[in-house]
Amino acid sequence: MSRYRQTLADHTYEFDGLAEVMAKATPLRSGDVLAGCAAHTDAERVAAQWILADIPLRTFLTEHLIDPEVDEVSRLILDAHDATAFAEISTLTVGGLRDWLLECVTRSDAAARLRTVGPGLSAEMVAAVSKLMRNQDLIAVARACEVTSRFRTTIGQPGRLATRLQPNHPTDDPRGVSAAILDGLLLGAGDAVIGINPASDSARATGDLLRLVDEIRTRYEIPTQSCVLSHVTTTIELCEAGAPVDLVFQSIAGSQAANEGFGVNLAVLQEGMEAGRSLGRGTIGDQVMYFETGQGSALSADAHRGIGGVPIDQQTLEVRAYAVARAFDPFLVNTVVGFIGPEYLYDGKQIMRAGLEDHFCAKLMGLPMGIDVCYTNHAEADQDDMDSLLTLLGVAGAAFVIAVPGADDVMLGYQSLSFHDVLYARRTLGLRPAPEFEQWLVRQGMSDADGRVQPLDIDRSALRGLGASA
Incomplete structure (x- = not known):
């Protein structure tokens, strides 16, 4: 040494x-x-x-x-x-x-x-x-850095800011999930993915949510992709059963021990990628993997030590997670930057710095990088800090951000961005949705030719029964 x-x-x-x-x-x-x-x-x-x-x-x-x-x-x-x-x-x-x-x-x-x-x-x-x-x-x-990825939409092009529409619900109620999806779509969100954190990791619950989102997507011919963020082994099981799996999700970290804490290794991730690609559901690309990371995940699992038991700093371990992601040609990667809490990123300044570091490091390594601009309620941070970070990331060319109804995730219990926040960033910085999704918004009368979302008169009768099959 x-x-x-x-x-x-x-x-x-x-x-x-x-x-x-x-x-x-x-x-x-x-x-x-x-x-x-x-x-x-x-x-x-x-x-x-x-x-x-x-x-x-x-x-x-x-x-x-x-x-x-x-x-x-x-x-x-x-x-x-x-x-x-x-x-x-x-x-x-x-x-x-x-x-x-x-x-x-x-x-x-x-x-x-x-x-x-x-x-x-x-x-x-x-x-x-x-x-x-x-x-x-x-x-x-x-x-x-210009990094693009493709499945049904193209993510990461210059001048574009995509969104993950996150319609979480505490009980996976299909009506609640459907209402949140509608809210997001009407405000131009969902071009990166409609991605749900399920309340249950069971194959049955995951399959029900996948079929719900797929019904909405196909009924309205929405050019996007769905993902239910269950464990990769659950998703592999569903792929083998022929469920409508678009993206294969897994949380990853920067050490073998931390990944074992998530119940995965590189071989399992490879199996997940092969299972997702075997379904052939992408229309313009076959990048099927979706990874989430976050500074502090290895430390929280007591899996942050290197040679001789020396602790490795959390940012270096985070970037090592990007090396794992890079090996599986992902469609999406994002850091959930303030989600773990103030024990790891204490206040708004630390969250902002970490978000910019994570975005820079991932893009330099060739990843289509997004950010969950977020914080927990016991951190020394507030929505003004998130406004600042969102603006900085928009300037820096982030591929996508995560948005939830009202900026308040009622299932996971943390603060993120709202759909309106994304409209602010797009309009202020001159950014547009993913091109395929933007064209769909125009066709539906939900956006003008310049990419500005506009009010839409909705035929409420057409929405009756949506989600009832779930």
Whole structure:
């Protein structure tokens, strides 16, 4: 294990290994304090960042944070590393990579260059460079990254902001779910996915919700995709039974131990992808996987330690989860940025920083990245903080955000975005829905040719019985 030293103002700071440098260089967040790996002072953080800036990128290919002999995520990161893509930046340090990225975004071919280099960047390299970047740096580089994905709609194109319409209900009542779907559709939401967190993970309950959404989608010929966010093994069972599964969902994390806490491993995720693709339900693409992540998930499962039991900071572990997602060519990925609570991201400032980090890191790694802009009621945050983060993410080119009726998820008990919030972001920033969905909105008279959602006279009789079969 390497030992690192840096002297500032006649005081020498010492760090045992790359994991400690990475943790101490991370902007302050409560989860790292809880894990015992945060810098004790701002001066110590600066010293760690100074050291990190001078570490060669090649170091991350030989000095491991979690032993690849015992962790399949570490093995995946090493096996998937593209040496050819890495060649252009292989002589750089972490600080040199930051400079290269910021120079890159000034060029007309920025998107192509970033796309070419992406496979050569390991999760740890990307996490490391993000720790040296200001918020505006994270926004500028993320905006220059262009990542698209396709199933029935196209997600991630420049100038577009899609939405996951999240019609959760505490009892999975089909009338409540249907009402929330209608509310979202009338306000232009649902182009990324109509995605339900079920109150029950049973195959029967999941199947009922899948059939409900599929009935709505097919009856009104809506170009979107559905997903019921049950465990991947439940979805595999439903695929084998011929249920109308569009996307295969799973929460993932950045260590093998944390993924085991979710009841999955890489082999199970591969099985899920193959099961989803076997149904052939995509019309313009076959990217069937949908992953959710979130800073603090490994720590909350006590699965955040690396070699010698050294704690790994939560942001680095989060980016390692993106390496897992990248291996399965997903249609959607999103971080649920403030969902776990203030023990991991204490206040609005920490939530905003984490959201920008997660978005930057995932897009740089080639993922169609969205954000659940959210917080729990006991965090030191409010809807003004979410307004700010939504605006910043819109500027940064986020692929999609999650929206719920009234910004209040009555099933999961946390605060997110409303459908009206998405209208604000689209109108203020000049963003539009996914193109296939936008055309459907125009055909229904729900949007004008410029993408502005407008009032619609509804034939209430046509809605009678909707959801009754569920």
